[in-house]
Amino acid sequence: MGDRGLYYDTVPTGIEGLDGIIGGGLIRGRTYLISGETGTAKTLTALTFLVQGALKHGEPGIYISVDETYEQLVEGARRFGWDLEELRSKGLLEVLVPEMDLVERIREKDPTAIAKSLVESIREYVAALNAQRLVIDPIAPLVTLEKDVQVLREYIRVLVMSIEREVGATNIITTEIPSGSGAISRYGVEEFLAAGVFVLGIAKSREGAFKRVMFIRKMRWSPVNPGVYEIEIVPKVGVVVKGPVRESLMPITYLPTL
Numbered sequence: 001m002g003d004r005g006l007y008y009d010t011v012p013t014g015i016e017g018l019d020g021i022i023g024g025g026l027i028r029g030r031t032y033l034i035s036g037e038t039g040t041a042k043t044l045t046a047l048t049f050l051v052q053g054a055l056k057h058g059e060p061g062i063y064i065s066v067d068e069t070y071e072q073l074v075e076g077a078r079r080f081g082w083d084l085e086e087l088r089s090k091g092l093l094e095v096l097v098p099e100m101d102l103v104e105r106i107r108e109k110d111p112t113a114i115a116k117s118l119v120e121s122i123r124e125y126v127a128a129l130n131a132q133r134l135v136i137d138p139i140a141p142l143v144t145l146e147k148d149v150q151v152l153r154e155y156i157r158v159l160v161m162s163i164e165r166e167v168g169a170t171n172i173i174t175t176e177i178p179s180g181s182g183a184i185s186r187y188g189v190e191e192f193l194a195a196g197v198f199v200l201g202i203a204k205s206r207e208g209a210f211k212r213v214m215f216i217r218k219m220r221w222s223p224v225n226p227g228v229y230e231i232e233i234v235p236k237v238g239v240v241v242k243g244p245v246r247e248s249l250m251p252i253t254y255l256p257t258l
């Protein structure tokens with residue numbers, strides 16, 4: 001159970017150093033977006049929310065793996081020091097891998113109907129596990145064509161809104177920022193649906209050292225100082241927020257304020 005925040009029931013993120021910055025945690029039942037260019041640790045951050053949510057807070061979670069197979073995910077996590085299968089055997093985690101033909105189905109059929117049927121099956125898994133946390137990584141299905149953007153936006157909108165209305169977990173969705181686009185999400189709709197947005201990136205210091213950073217772009221109903229924070233990837237633990245960046249950094253991936 002989360003601490004009672006000033007106005008809302010808050011959920012501890014499980015990410016060391018983050019809750020204090022965002023007013024205690026995430027708002028229970030809402031959806032948060034993690035965006036960033038490729039390799040900026042979106043997956044590791046989302047998994048930290050689930051793995052530490054289970055280990056530290058006893059909250060079961062569901063991970064929907066859109067980019068990787070079950071075997072790839074479990075093996076990657078094992079190298080990192082996380083035993084996802086043990087969490088599964090304890091009823092603290094479930095991994096779902098959607099069918100690969102999702103994109104074809106969205107293009108051929110009504111995206112609203114597809115999103116709703118996906119939500120219905122997510123709802124059943126959430127109920128079976130009594131899951132408190134849900135991650136969809138990433139929110140949009142594998143491949144898409146430029147001409148599908150309107151259709152994909154509608155699909156994402158219905159998916160997020162139906163999840164909030166019908167599932168009852170606290171949700172993290174990830175989305176990739178295409179390199180060089182200058183946007184904070186891939187389809188330009190994800191950030192408006194989210195109660196909070198974390199943009200992850202890589203930057204370089206004057207001395208030439210690479211730093212991983214998190215920009216807290218938006219946090220509804222929480223007095224957050226917008227800012228850039230240095231993050232670190234710690235095996236077995238996950239993503240850790242070290243503190244505000246105080247030096248001047250040169251962005252290597254897109255970041256809204258650097």
Ligand SMILES: Nc1ncnc2c1ncn2[C@@H]1O[C@H](COP(=O)(O)OP(=O)(O)OP(=O)(O)O)[C@@H](O)[C@H]1O
Pocket residue numbers: 036037038039040041042043044045067080176233234235
């Ligand atoms: N044990 C580790 N220690 C430090 N860094 C690590 C470790 N394991 C993975 N990484 C780094 O994490 C990065 C990948 O993070 P992650 O997969 O979460 O990124 P992502 O934003 O989800 O990428 P993608 O766009 O491909 O989905 C890798 O580039 C790798 O450098």
Ligand SMILES: [Mg+2]
Pocket residue numbers: 042043044067137
């Ligand atoms: Mg990823």
